[in-house]
Amino acid sequence: MRLYELSFDEVERFFYKLAELRDTVKDSGLMSYLPESPSFTGQIQGTTRVKHAFPIFQKGGVVMDVTSVEQAGIAEEAGAVSVMVLDKLPYDVRKAGGVARMADPKIIEEVMNSITIPVMAKVRIGHYYEAKVLEALGVDMIDESEVLTPADEEHHINKWEFKIPFVNGARSLGEALRRISEGASMIRTKGEPGTGNVSEAVKHIKIVNQELRALLSMAEEDRVKKSRELQVPYELVELTVKYARLPVVNFAAGGIATPADAALMMWLGTDGIFVGSGIFKSEDPLERAKAIVLATAGWEDPEIVLEAQKMISEHKAMMGIDIKTLKPEELMQVRGA
Amino acid sequence: MKIGVVAYQGSFEEHALSVKRVFDKIGKGEVIPVKKPKDLDVDGIIIPGGESTTIGQVALRLGLLDPLKEKINQGIPVLGTCAGAIMLSKEVTDAKVGKKGQPLIGVMDASVIRNYYGRQRESFEAIVDLEEIEGGKEKFVFIRAPAISKVWGKAKALATLNDVIVMAQEDQILTTTFHPELSGTTSIHEYFLRMIKR
Numbered sequence: 001m002r003l004y005e006l007s008f009d010e011v012e013r014f015f016y017k018l019a020e021l022r023d024t025v026k027d028s029g030l031m032s033y034l035p036e037s038p039s040f041t042g043q044i045q046g047t048t049r050v051k052h053a054f055p056i057f058q059k060g061g062v063v064m065d066v067t068s069v070e071q072a073g074i075a076e077e078a079g080a081v082s083v084m085v086l087d088k089l090p091y092d093v094r095k096a097g098g099v100a101r102m103a104d105p106k107i108i109e110e111v112m113n114s115i116t117i118p119v120m121a122k123v124r125i126g127h128y129y130e131a132k133v134l135e136a137l138g139v140d141m142i143d144e145s146e147v148l149t150p151a152d153e154e155h156h157i158n159k160w161e162f163k164i165p166f167v168n169g170a171r172s173l174g175e176a177l178r179r180i181s182e183g184a185s186m187i188r189t190k191g192e193p194g195t196g197n198v199s200e201a202v203k204h205i206k207i208v209n210q211e212l213r214a215l216l217s218m219a220e221e222d223r224v225k226k227s228r229e230l231q232v233p234y235e236l237v238e239l240t241v242k243y244a245r246l247p248v249v250n251f252a253a254g255g256i257a258t259p260a261d262a263a264l265m266m267w268l269g270t271d272g273i274f275v276g277s278g279i280f281k282s283e284d285p286l287e288r289a290k291a292i293v294l295a296t297a298g299w300e301d302p303e304i305v306l307e308a309q310k311m312i313s314e315h316k317a318m319m320g321i322d323i324k325t326l327k328p329e330e331l332m333q334v335r336g337a
Numbered sequence: 338m339k340i341g342v343v344a345y346q347g348s349f350e351e352h353a354l355s356v357k358r359v360f361d362k363i364g365k366g367e368v369i370p371v372k373k374p375k376d377l378d379v380d381g382i383i384i385p386g387g388e389s390t391t392i393g394q395v396a397l398r399l400g401l402l403d404p405l406k407e408k409i410n411q412g413i414p415v416l417g418t419c420a421g422a423i424m425l426s427k428e429v430t431d432a433k434v435g436k437k438g439q440p441l442i443g444v445m446d447a448s449v450i451r452n453y454y455g456r457q458r459e460s461f462e463a464i465v466d467l468e469e470i471e472g473g474k475e476k477f478v479f480i481r482a483p484a485i486s487k488v489w490g491k492a493k494a495l496a497t498l499n500d501v502i503v504m505a506q507e508d509q510i511l512t513t514t515f516h517p518e519l520s521g522t523t524s525i526h527e528y529f530l531r532m533i534k535r
Binding site: 001002003004007008009013042043044045046047049050053054056057058059060061076078079080081082112113114115116117118135138139140141163164165290293294296297298300301304 | 342344345346347348349350351353354355357358370372373386387388390391393394395398399419420431433434437451452455456457458459460461462463464478480481498499516518519520521
């Protein structure tokens with residue numbers, strides 16, 4: 001259990017101050033789009049506070065990729081905090097090639113009607129309208145994901161415009177803060193999807209941690225310079241320094257295949273885990289899913305992780321791909337920096 | 338005073354920080370994570386928000402569910418928010434999927450409907466009047482929140498929002514369907530700590 005200097009409420013008040021600043025700019029006719037106004041009357045849906053709060057209740061949990069109602073049922077039974085509905089698992093996306101798009105809304109809807117836990121779905125990077133479709137469908141969170149083929153090579157979706165929270169991938173502190181300033185409510189540090197190989201996820205969380213430590217030791221004037229370099233608002237950099245962590249919930253994703261992998265990522269400072277192909281590309285999905293849930297919730301205690309690791313057999317793990325055998329054009333993580 | 342927060346999944350860090358801030362204000366106290374039965378040597382327990390199915394599954398596997406239930410039956414004060422309120426109630430259904438088997442503690446004479454307001458899109462923030470516990474009107478978030486549809490026996494409603502019960506108490510058990518741990522007030526945590534002192 002980690003304790004921080006700032007509370008959720010204090011972080012949110014900061015985001016509202018930023019919104020207020022932009023509102024002033026907007027009222028002066030200097031800006032066209034915006035997050036909602038901070039004025040508050042009675043009961044209100046889809047605010048920044050409501051969107052940032054959703055991932056808090058995912059912390060310490062495992063989000064599992066599923067492609068069918070049956071798999072969603074297994075994930076729920078195993079104790080997943082959410083399911084992510086896809087057309088194909090990342091491993092199969094990699095094998096199939098071609099253009100990977102949003103999943104079939106009919107399947108997403110069937111999954112939504114069959115389980116009690118939240119349902120997420122992926123859209124292509126920059127594909128505003130796939131996201132609008134999922135918002136109309138009412139999924140709980142949208143993943144603007146590099147696993148699918150990017151629809152816009154230059155821009156990400158302006159996520160402030162949506163009533164539904166977004167999660168985005170990041171390989172560095174700058175990438176994470178850029179996504180947050182575009183309105184992402186949650187970050188997942190990218191691994192290399194569909195490989196069953198945790199090494200890239202480890203590399204990227206370590207880069208984020210290292211950059212964070214460097215930022216903490218910087219003088220104010222250097223942080224101003226750094227914010228320009230990272231192309232993010234200086235205020236967001238200051239919030240990150242004050243909070244001494246990413247200002248939204250941060251999960252690990254890409255290549256996690258065993259309970260020990262999950263515990264490793266938690267130990268490195270992530271708030272929870274996304275498992276893609278690791279569960280349903282193994283030969284023991286239900287037991288493996290339960291074991292990864294247990295290890296993620298109990299990562300601080302090696303005995304619990306041991307118990308989790310004993311629940312599964314290494315012979316039944318997904319085979320995995322060595323990152324070094326992938327050609328540069330086969331890497332998904334580099335999409336949308 | 339020692340408070341234990343069930344720390345598998347959800348808003349346990351936020352609860353711990355809220356409790357710590359109250360302790361900073363009123364004097365000494367300690368807050369610890371509860372993961373195994375041996376961690377239950379505390380004066381009060383908080384079950385955080387999160388996914389009740391996940392918390393229930395992990396608690397069951399680590400053998401915490403029964404000792405926790407026993408402790409609560411012996412009268413240790415417990416605060417459950419959102420998923421915690423679901424875990425503590427005797428009757429649980431889901432607004433859309435209906436009844437589903439999930440591991441629960443089931444000690445409070447209350448009936449809870451999961452996902453009562455709908456999905457995340459329907460999640461909201463609202464002002465709740467805390468008059469019953471001598472608090473003010475405060476802003477709270479309701480995230481895929483349940484509703485307490487019925488209380489009976491010694492359980493009573495402490496706060497409602499549009500005639501739906503959002504906070505209830507039965508002796509030493511306090512539940513809310515919203516999230517005091519994400520709010521700008523510690524009044525509910527203070528009330529809970531006063532329950533322990535009594």
